[in-house]
Amino acid sequence: MNTKEKIVEVALSLFNEKGTDSITVRHIAKEVGISHGNLCYHYPTTDDIIFKLYENLVAELNIEISKLPVNQVDLWMIYHSGKITFSLLYKYKFLMLDFVGIMRRIEAIRTHYRQLVVKRRLEFGMAMQFLEKGGYLKPEVIKDHYANIIEVNFIVGDFWVSRAEIMFEGPENEKLNYYLSLMFVPVLASLTEKGLVQYLEIMKELK
Amino acid sequence: MNTKEKIVEVALSLFNEKGTDSITVRHIAKEVGISHGNLCYHYPTTDDIIFKLYENLVAELNIEISKLPVNQVDLWMIYHSGKITFSLLYKYKFLMLDFVGIMRRIEAIRTHYRQLVVKRRLEFGMAMQFLEKGGYLKPEVIKDHYANIIEVNFIVGDFWVSRAEIMFEGPENEKLNYYLSLMFVPVLASLTEKGLVQYLEIMKELK
DNA sequence: TAATTATTAGAACAAATGTACTAATTTTTA
DNA sequence: TAAAAATTAGTACATTTGTTCTAATAATTA
Numbered sequence: 001m002n003t004k005e006k007i008v009e010v011a012l013s014l015f016n017e018k019g020t021d022s023i024t025v026r027h028i029a030k031e032v033g034i035s036h037g038n039l040c041y042h043y044p045t046t047d048d049i050i051f052k053l054y055e056n057l058v059a060e061l062n063i064e065i066s067k068l069p070v071n072q073v074d075l076w077m078i079y080h081s082g083k084i085t086f087s088l089l090y091k092y093k094f095l096m097l098d099f100v101g102i103m104r105r106i107e108a109i110r111t112h113y114r115q116l117v118v119k120r121r122l123e124f125g126m127a128m129q130f131l132e133k134g135g136y137l138k139p140e141v142i143k144d145h146y147a148n149i150i151e152v153n154f155i156v157g158d159f160w161v162s163r164a165e166i167m168f169e170g171p172e173n174e175k176l177n178y179y180l181s182l183m184f185v186p187v188l189a190s191l192t193e194k195g196l197v198q199y200l201e202i203m204k205e206l207k
Numbered sequence: 208m209n210t211k212e213k214i215v216e217v218a219l220s221l222f223n224e225k226g227t228d229s230i231t232v233r234h235i236a237k238e239v240g241i242s243h244g245n246l247c248y249h250y251p252t253t254d255d256i257i258f259k260l261y262e263n264l265v266a267e268l269n270i271e272i273s274k275l276p277v278n279q280v281d282l283w284m285i286y287h288s289g290k291i292t293f294s295l296l297y298k299y300k301f302l303m304l305d306f307v308g309i310m311r312r313i314e315a316i317r318t319h320y321r322q323l324v325v326k327r328r329l330e331f332g333m334a335m336q337f338l339e340k341g342g343y344l345k346p347e348v349i350k351d352h353y354a355n356i357i358e359v360n361f362i363v364g365d366f367w368v369s370r371a372e373i374m375f376e377g378p379e380n381e382k383l384n385y386y387l388s389l390m391f392v393p394v395l396a397s398l399t400e401k402g403l404v405q406y407l408e409i410m411k412e413l414k
Numbered sequence: 415t416a417a418t419t420a421t422t423a424g425a426a427c428a429a430a431t432g433t434a435c436t437a438a439t440t441t442t443t444a
Numbered sequence: 445t446a447a448a449a450a451t452t453a454g455t456a457c458a459t460t461t462g463t464t465c466t467a468a469t470a471a472t473t474a
Contacts, residue, residue: 003451019311037454044433098307101226103373104226104372152389155362155389162306163361166307182362185393186359210421231462241422242423243423244422245424247462247463248420
């Protein structure tokens with residue numbers, strides 16, 4: 001592994017452990033075992049490293065999501081993509097824990113993330129439509145209800161790591177499964193019989 | 208207004224504007240128009256001011272919530288207490304925007320908040336029971352579903368300000384109403400006819 | 415009033431940090 | 445191989461920040 005990669009790797013674990021505020025280029029350099037002059041040659045500021053880590057997260061997400069079979073949209077598919085996403089978000093949890101600070105500070109990330117949300121909102125919307133057509137989800141009775149469910153799930157998806165950090169005592173796996181299960185909560189009472197059956201299967205897997 | 212109060216007032220607006228990270232005792236002192244030596248006499252560190260502001264938020268919440276009529280629990284009552292809470296959280300939005308950082312850093316706040324959550328969880332649970340008895344909410348069909356809805360709403364309640372900061376363009380009032388309406392989303396499909404009628408009334412008010 | 419206490423301004427200092435720079439060494443390229 | 449480019453260590457300096465201290469002034473109390 002070259003120096004550039006080592007820096008990013010060490011920075012990730014330091015950020016996850018201590019947060020981005022208290023970690024400086026000097027801390028990272030010391031932990032990598034190089035001079036901070038050298039580190040600044042590769043990444044002038046910690047924000048440059050954070051941006052690189054953000055890029056890595058997005059890249060990993062794209063790779064993993066593209067591996068999913070796209071032939072059918074059902075609750076299992078939602079579950080699998082949720083599982084992958086949640087695992088990766090947890091791997092880069094410092095990004096989630098300091099979400100607002102990073103978004104405020106680093107324009108490149110903010111811009112990219114906003115575009116990502118627009119894209120994801122559409123994908124989610126499509127998925128809901130497929131679920132409805134597939135007989136898993138009842139037709140919407142209240143205007144914008146499913147769009148609102150998506151917004152709620154965006155908030156849960158982006159901030160469950162923060163919530164867990166503050167409130168949850170327990171192993172990572174339990175934590176992840178618990179908050180993943182919460183993603184189904186807003187939609188639960190709108191599921192059809194068929195949808196509910198699949199939901200209960202998924203919950204067995206999550207236990 | 209005495210110096211101590213002035214400090215807290217100025218600090219609130221500075222924190223809300225710039226975040227807690229970049230604001231130091233010197234910044235606040237300069238803005239108040241006193242020496243930083245004087246400021247440190249009243250509040251040795253910014254964290255002491257943050258704690259004071261947290262106490263103020265909790266006090267204001269208690270006062271406002273206690274003003275609510277407790278004779279009946281219906282969706283309007285949920286709406287009113289939500290409205291009050293959301294307004295106050297927005298007034299102290301820096302606390303919400305740097306929630307994790309503050310919780311990690313300031314033990315006194317972390318401890319108090321955790322106890323608060325336990326208390327609120329019970330209150331929410333009671334409210335759900337009352338809604339059910341009052342004929343607004345269908346009986347729970349899936350185990351822990353209502354407990355899970357409460358958890359989802361905790362996350363939305365604690366992080367909507369962050370979400371809004373990153374994504375929402377628009378006036379404060381719209382912002383507040385929109386995210387307040389999201390609190391009803393997870394429970395919506397579990398409402399009875401009677402509940403739905405009241406919900407639709409509330410939505411008219413929110414528009 | 416006189417003594418005491420509270421409040422205020424400002425200086426002083428060490429530690430941390432961002433930033434820029436130099437010089438040496440290693441690696442790559444022509 | 446020789447020149448060029450990339451990488452590395454280390455220095456240097458201005459700023460910021462937390463912290464402590466002193467001395468002066470204002471307010472309160474006995």
